[in-house]
Amino acid sequence: METLSEAQVASFRENGYIRLEGMFSPGEVREMGDELDYVMEAFANWDSAWKGPWRKEYMDEEEDAAATLVAIHELQHYSAAWSRAITKRELGASVGDLLGSDAVELHHVTLHAKPPDKGAPFPMHQDLPFFPHEDGRYADCLVHLDDADETSGCIKFLKGSHRLGKLEHITGAGTAPHLPTDRYRLQDAVSVPARAGDVVLFYLWTIHGSAVNHSGNWRRLVRLGFRDPRNRQEGGQGMGRPGFIVKGVRPKVDGVDVDVYGNWAQNRA
């Protein structure tokens, strides 16, 4: 099943990101949003704003004190609407087109919800340090539950930055992984506003970040991580865990396949 045009695939490979409009219908968005609101109240962590000295350059003192982010992982463990969303046929097919892969595996699901007026920013970074993989066949997909724009802290990318490959990040106990703020500036990034139901996809190596939510509305995004199952994980979030296959069938690859019980071979090594 080929879903995207050649021009869309070429644009993704050139820029390192792409917005696909209306992946989810208004009815689907309503159901996903309602169940997400319940999960956020009942289970999520409301103290998830990214920490670190970089915050001084992104916020004044008042904003810094108020900055809030609501996060939780693996929504399919909490909500049937999200189980359906992550296996949407057109989405898996689109990721396959973008990565040039006949098989696509879900790697993780992560909510980043910025509350009205105080939603926390993200420093410029690649997602690489959070779940490093051997090669570039990995796409993150931001599912938009709300309209997101400049005021509400939409996602921003450094165009073509995936071509820089794997970059060394500033890490440590007191900070979220990020890139040096003088060399990789949010002001130089391209904003990608989106409507509820749109998805924005980008490579694991594309540099991105976002600003404070200054609007009076929520900006809820759910990130779905997808990879070619041949792309071996090297550490981090979801290491040693097989994911749903959302396009094609799992290829048999030494050390990266699952056993008859559904356990990943990497766990047996």
Ligand SMILES: O=C(O)CCC(=O)C(=O)O
């Ligand atoms: O939610 C955002 O604005 C940024 C998300 C992000 O940096 C990420 O998903 O890695």
